[in-house]
Amino acid sequence: xxxxxxxxxxxxxxxxxxxxxxxxxxxxxxxxxxxxxxxxxxxxxxxxxxxxxxxxxxxxxxxxxxxxxxxxxxxxxxxxxxxxxxxxxxxxxxxxxxxxxxxxxxxxxxxxxxxxxxxxxxxxxxxxxxxxxxxxxxxxxxxxxxxxxxxxxxxxxxxxxxxxxxxxxxxxxxxxxxxxxxxxxxxxxxxxxxxxxxxxxxxxxxxxxxxxxxxxxxxxxxxxxxxxxxxxxxxxxxxxxxxxxxxxxxxxxxxxxxxxxxxxxxxxx
Amino acid sequence: xxxxxxxxxxxxxxxxxxxxxxxxxxxxxxxxxxxxxxxxxxxxxxxxxxxxxxxxxxxxxxxxxxxxxxxxxxxxxxxxxxxxxxxxxxxxxxxxxxxxxxxxxxxxxxxxxxxxxxxxxxxxxxxxxxxxxxxxxxxxxxxxxxxxxxxxxxxxxxxxxxxxxxxxxxxxxxxxxxxxxxxxxxxxxxxxxxxxxxxxxxxxxxxxxxxxxxxxxxxxxxxxxxxxxxxxxxxxxxxxxxxxxxxxxxxxxxxxxxxxxxxxxxxxxxxxxxxxxxxxxxxxxxxxx
Numbered sequence: 001x002x003x004x005x006x007x008x009x010x011x012x013x014x015x016x017x018x019x020x021x022x023x024x025x026x027x028x029x030x031x032x033x034x035x036x037x038x039x040x041x042x043x044x045x046x047x048x049x050x051x052x053x054x055x056x057x058x059x060x061x062x063x064x065x066x067x068x069x070x071x072x073x074x075x076x077x078x079x080x081x082x083x084x085x086x087x088x089x090x091x092x093x094x095x096x097x098x099x100x101x102x103x104x105x106x107x108x109x110x111x112x113x114x115x116x117x118x119x120x121x122x123x124x125x126x127x128x129x130x131x132x133x134x135x136x137x138x139x140x141x142x143x144x145x146x147x148x149x150x151x152x153x154x155x156x157x158x159x160x161x162x163x164x165x166x167x168x169x170x171x172x173x174x175x176x177x178x179x180x181x182x183x184x185x186x187x188x189x190x191x192x193x194x195x196x197x198x199x200x201x202x203x204x205x206x207x208x209x210x211x212x213x214x215x216x217x218x219x220x221x222x223x224x225x226x227x228x229x230x231x232x233x234x235x236x237x238x239x240x241x242x243x244x245x246x247x248x249x250x251x252x253x254x255x256x257x258x259x260x261x262x263x264x265x266x267x268x269x
Numbered sequence: 270x271x272x273x274x275x276x277x278x279x280x281x282x283x284x285x286x287x288x289x290x291x292x293x294x295x296x297x298x299x300x301x302x303x304x305x306x307x308x309x310x311x312x313x314x315x316x317x318x319x320x321x322x323x324x325x326x327x328x329x330x331x332x333x334x335x336x337x338x339x340x341x342x343x344x345x346x347x348x349x350x351x352x353x354x355x356x357x358x359x360x361x362x363x364x365x366x367x368x369x370x371x372x373x374x375x376x377x378x379x380x381x382x383x384x385x386x387x388x389x390x391x392x393x394x395x396x397x398x399x400x401x402x403x404x405x406x407x408x409x410x411x412x413x414x415x416x417x418x419x420x421x422x423x424x425x426x427x428x429x430x431x432x433x434x435x436x437x438x439x440x441x442x443x444x445x446x447x448x449x450x451x452x453x454x455x456x457x458x459x460x461x462x463x464x465x466x467x468x469x470x471x472x473x474x475x476x477x478x479x480x481x482x483x484x485x486x487x488x489x490x491x492x493x494x495x496x497x498x499x500x501x502x503x504x505x506x507x508x509x510x511x512x513x514x515x516x517x518x519x520x521x522x523x524x525x526x527x528x529x530x531x532x533x534x535x536x537x538x539x540x541x542x543x544x545x546x547x548x549x550x551x552x553x554x555x556x557x558x
Contacts, residue, residue, distance in 0.1 A: 048462050083464030093459030097477040106473055110464030118472045159459070166463055 001025050002047070002170060002202065007056035007071075009042050016042040018226035019056070026062045026169070027200045029193065031213030034223035035246055040206040043223070044172045046071075047204070048087045049078055060085075062169040062202065083110030086163035090175035092155040096148035100139065100158050103147050104130045107165035126165070133161040137191055153184025160191055171195065173205035177212065189216050210242055333526025350527050356512055360531060362426060363508035367494035370430050374437025375487050378403070381438065382445030383471050389449055403446075407439025415501035429506030433497050437490060444486050445479065452478040484550060488543035495539060499532055 002024040009017040017039040024030055032040045045051040047058055049070060058070035063084045073081050086107070094103045108126045109117045116122075134140045137157040142150060147158060156176060163171055173192060177185035193216050196203040207213045213220050214234045222230030222237070222245035230241055308314075337345040350356075383389050384399040415432035422428050457474035465473065502510015509528060516524035 050458060050462055079464040079466055081464075082462055087462040089455070089459065089462075091455050093455040093462070095456040095459070095473055095477050096453075097480070098473070102473075106460055106465070106469075107463050109460070109469050109473075114466065114468055118468055162459075162463060 003059040005057040008054050010054045015226050026202055029196045029203045029218045031217035032206045032221045033213050038223040039226040040223055041174055044174050048085050048172055083166050084168050085170045086166045086168035087172040088159045088163055088176050090178045092159045094147040099144050101143045104161045107162040129165050133164040137161050153180050156188050170202045175206050178208050332522040335523045359509040359512050363498045366426050366429050366508055367498040370433035371491050371494050374434040375441045378438035378441030379445050381442040385446035386449035403439045403442040406435050411436040411497050415504050415506045419505045424505040426507035429501040432501050433494050448479045448482040492539050
């Protein structure tokens with residue numbers, strides 16, 4: 001169980017995330033929706049601790065037998081947490097000039113002593129794990145290609161493979177398909193759902209398309225101006241509630257039209 | 270706001286933009302001209318003296334080349350390059366000094382460049398101190414460092430190597446730091462999110478992105494350092510510079526000419542080699558895209 005308690009992040013005068021509280025039971029697939037600027041990214045980045053919260057707590061008992069307060073972790077404990085709470089990004093965040101294999105092995109650096117991992121010395125077990133992850137994402141044939149030689153969809157699959165070899169309990173995905181075309185978006189969302197089902201890894205994903213969240217997630221959280229305005233099953237999210245999340249009435253702009261577009265990554269599971 | 274209102278507002282803003290741009294352009298050129306004139310005056314740059322003095326520079330060059338006849342070409346060149354064995358030995362010494370100093374200076378400067386990049390270190394104090402250390406290493410001329418090290422460690426190549434190393438680490442540290450400041454932050458964030466520490470971020474996030482630029486600067490630096498290694502020989506740091514300085518001091522201009530020619534040829538050869546190497550590197554880079 002991941003427990004978010006009164007989590008707040010203030011930038012200057014603006015609360016990007018304002019007193020947010022919710023629980024995520026282990027193994028759930030959660031989609032977070034809302035307009036850009038609603039605080040979705042900040043929320044996810046606080047959970048991985050790429051961003052430090054201003055106040056509030058992040059409690060987790062999935063990783064260790066005891067409950068830990070993630071918001072207070074520092075140094076080695078913090079890096080361990082990041083390893084167990086993997087993250088994929090809209091822009092993939094791979095190292096462009098390195099081969100795919102090395103990019104995925106980077107997911108193992110948390111498990112190795114610093115010196116060998118700096119020298120690129122990984123164990124056979126690490127390499128086996130890496131190949132298995134690449135196999136699951138159908139990317140083994142690209143193992144020795146440079147990451148920047150791949151398409152966006154392929155790069156995102158490499159990023160997911162890197163997350164997998166971290167052997168995480170939680171996988172955070174910050175707009176994983178926002179830079180992808182429809183076909184690749186489907187492949188990537190299917191992969192996330194499969195990992196969630198087969199490995200029991202909790203997946204929390206920010207999604208710009210409402211339909212994607214409806215198709216793939218067990219639960220949808222709607223955010224607006226830093227606060228949670230909806231939290232429930234996809235079936236409970238009526239059109240009028242969705243309009244409220246996206247604050248329609250302020251003019252039918254492009255972003256909202258996009259979010260509502262029916263041509264989302266289609267559910268194939 | 271109606272269309273015409275928006276257009277009117279744009280016109281106003283555009284006029285304002287043009288006005289402020291013109292003011293800055295005029296100011297820039299005025300500053301440029303003032304600086305140019307002041308430098309002419311202060312350095313006593315005199316066109317007349319330049320024209321009168323120019324032929325005299327050829328006098329010196331003529332003195333550096335002994336008479337060489339067609340019929341006695343081989344014997345004359347042989348005579349001119351009487352010390353070729355000694356000079357080549359000194360040249361090898363100079364090249365090795367340059368090579369060792371480039372390796373040492375680039376390694377140390379490269380390591381410091383991460384601490385001198387604003388985007389890579391949290392602590393402003395670390396950044397500030399590293400930048401100042403690099404500045405001192407770089408702005409003190411290598412010949413001054415050489416004098417200092419000759420006094421400390423005695424006459425010989427060690428002083429030269431140390432002098433060039435210090436200058437190189439300052440220069441490479443700054444250039445590399447600037448490269449580091451321009452890398453994309455996304456891979457670094459990816460590594461941090463996977464549980465990597467600062468060293469991992471530098472090794473896997475920054476280094477692969479910056480390496481081609483590092484290589485390019487390093488080839489250039491080898492070339493500069495061969496020249497530097499020659500110069501520091503003047504103050505007793507060994508190598509071919511020492512031979513050159515001695516021959517000038519003793520007014521053996523033909524010897525000085527012979528040695529200079531060797532140095533120029535060597536630097537040309539290095540330039541061509543490094544150019545080739547760099548192009549091959551870049552070519553490989555593009556192929557693997």
